[in-house]
Amino acid sequence: MILDSKIPAGPLAEKWTKHKFNMKLVNPANKRKYDVIVVGTGLAGASAAASLAELGYNVKAFCFQDSPRRAHSIAAQGGINAAKNYQNDGDSVFRLFYDTIKGGDYRAREGNVYRLAEVSVNIIDQCVAQGVPFAREYGGLLANRSFGGAQVSRTFYARGQTGQQLLLGAYSALSRQVANGKVKLYPRTEMMDVVKIDGHARGIITRNLITGAIEKHAAHAVLLCTGGYGNVFFLSTNAMGSNVTAAWRAHKRGAYFANPCYTQIHPTCIPVSGDHQSKLTLMSESLRNDGRVWVPSTVEMAEKLRKGQIKANDIPENDRDYYLERKYPSFGNLVPRDVASRNAKYVCDEGRGVNETGEAVFLDFRDAIKRDGEDTIRARYGNLFDMYQQITGENPYQVPMMIYPAVHYTMGGLWVDYNLSTTIPGLYALGEANFSDHGANRLGASALMQGLADGYFVIPYTVGDYLAQIGPSPVNADHPEFDKSIQEVKERIQKLLSIKGSKTVDYFHKKLGKIMWNECGMARTAEGLKQAKADIKALREEFWKDVKVLGENEELNQSLEKAHRVADFLELGELMIDDAFNREESCGGHFREEYQTPEGEALRDDENFAYVAAWKYLGEGQEEELHKEPLEFENVKLTQRSYK
């Protein structure tokens, strides 16, 4: 199959406008004849469900949490980018586009990214109209800050809780449509399968998490807005329930999975404290605007720190190595996430890590507090400092924070074309669940932008085009394909419950996480990946022989929920390894040790790898098939990223 990205022809700046005009429209009176399923109620899902219902479509919205407001978009802290140029500092749609393409290490499509930058301005207008309380200046207008790797101030924020406020905005729009009767909500419901009829997605199979009932839902189109798969690493900044199951089941039904190896390791997280750790907590990278990253300049001094013989504040200025400022004088502490993370790993690998485990660096606010005063710093980051103190028991106003990179976001996801359609017609993927806009590395404050761009401003047009083409003939769940799928889901549940082995689901998840973190984390090698593939295969076999899932299907059963998700992670993990192995270059979040510049920076191979790797599932136990979508760059020149 030739992957057709369906990027419209013509100049970059006119593509989306022209495309919007060329797409078919559904007559207003006919919209009520169409049913659309939206899985996931984060920024992408809630905004899509609300916008489609406003247009008149009948929407069913599903989430596994007890309320749509819990989706993990809520945890995003720092902000949302938009090319408003309110600060008169030289921002523009083209600059946001350019920064995003470059930040993604030239592994994203120009057309998609330009559209993202273009609609970014509408998102801010929309959110303000909903009553989202963004930060403001004394004159009453919106405030901005510069954020992670950007040299203009284009980030809109709501203290350190931007994701929460944006999600509650989208949730309020969704709630309004629930009240209007245009959206039917299905909380505590997990998608188990996609149902295809004549090659088109025509519905889903779900499990009611309270009663265990396996149910079928038919629709003219299905939107997966189910987030990323960072929890394959067990420890990540994702919510405990975040999972790949919906996307993976779609993949097994024929949706290609693109660039699974592109994972983002966020540089500013609270370090791991012990084996009991269940998740990692992110500290917004906005902290890097004022915090200075450093480690002691010698291994000896770091050792003394680790043993508790000296304290951070005892180390004199000239024995501190502000390594980001030293290596990257023009960007300093604001280098993109992948660069900041990798450098933290380097200094810790050298033995200069600063906590007991040797896997932490300092993020120091001493100079900022001296310059701006403690009150100013508190106003900017108060909630983050409180959170840090709550978790670690240390006061960051007095001692430097300790941070270490953690898995945070997955740029890979279901392959989609310009219309956000997967390779299964009628099945769409939005937000983090798709792969399309961030290339090999996502810039800070761009995830919220993409989720809302997809949901508010892209899908309402593109899904309409599809619906107009297929026509409004009613769909129902009587087709035998639904019952076949229900049968398969039930068999799988039965299988999981009947193994009655000796090891818990978490045992397998933690083991998988270790393999992934060690061999497919911040640095990867061909040899390590080969070993990891074998290890994962063996672990998967063991899982299906020896996992212990108690209880029954017909009740609230959290072990069973977890078992489903971990079983899918065990398959996805292997595909990530395959993808990382195949990509013999370093780019963005994918760093192959074999491919680096003499200075240790990522070395891309544009001649051979300027493509999207899209994987096709061929069947149980078979190697997946690689399809390549070449990336063409007409408007930017590919350069070696340099933040020096």
Next chain:
Amino acid sequence: MKLTLKVWRQKNNADKGGFVSYPIDGISKDMSFLEMMDVLNEQLTEKGEDPVHFDHDCREGICGMCSLHINGKPHGPQQTTTCQLHMRSFSDGETITIEPWRAKAFPVVKDLVVDRSAFDRIIQAGGYVSVNTGGVPDANEIPIPKKIADEAFDAATCIGCGACVAACKNASAMLFTSAKISQLAMLPQGQVERKDRAEKMIAQMDAEGFGACTNTGACAAECPKGISLTNIARMNREYFTAAVTTENV
């Protein structure tokens, strides 16, 4: 640390439920409370006993999904969410009592899991500004004084966990409801539907079976996000203003 956990077990909504005690050992002070519960559940599973079910998701104190009543207090001894509570807040040898939220409008689903969909229905009754996607003015055409924006933000930080209801002897949802009504009543965007919103959200709150407010302030004292009691005063004002000036008959 060595602890005794006295945990509420209830198979489902129809079951009567009761406390079961579990001794637990080897708990580190650096663990979060929920990580301690993970340890318990791993041990129970290994023994072949049904693990304790509880709600949780982000474990960063923002999604509002975790909800335990610990030693008689919602989210335990600190003014934070349960997921942010760490074992250093407890002492070795302690007995910890863990219950679900107790409120008529939050029926128990299983063990420590309750149904808080009543909160969603209160928001659905009017907790929004009725704008469709697209066709809105430029964001900077709606200037808002910083002080007002900050106050609205403070109200908007409610995470909908339900601790206010669990803390209240009347199981009142006034703090939750007032936070949303306040946020939108303070902002220019919320003016058009201001009266209608207050009336409808309060009517829904009553219909869900939440109790009335007797101004004890337990809700604000236990709120992990510090939502202020001022919001309730503001909501009452909104409600009375609406009652005497509304066009609804």
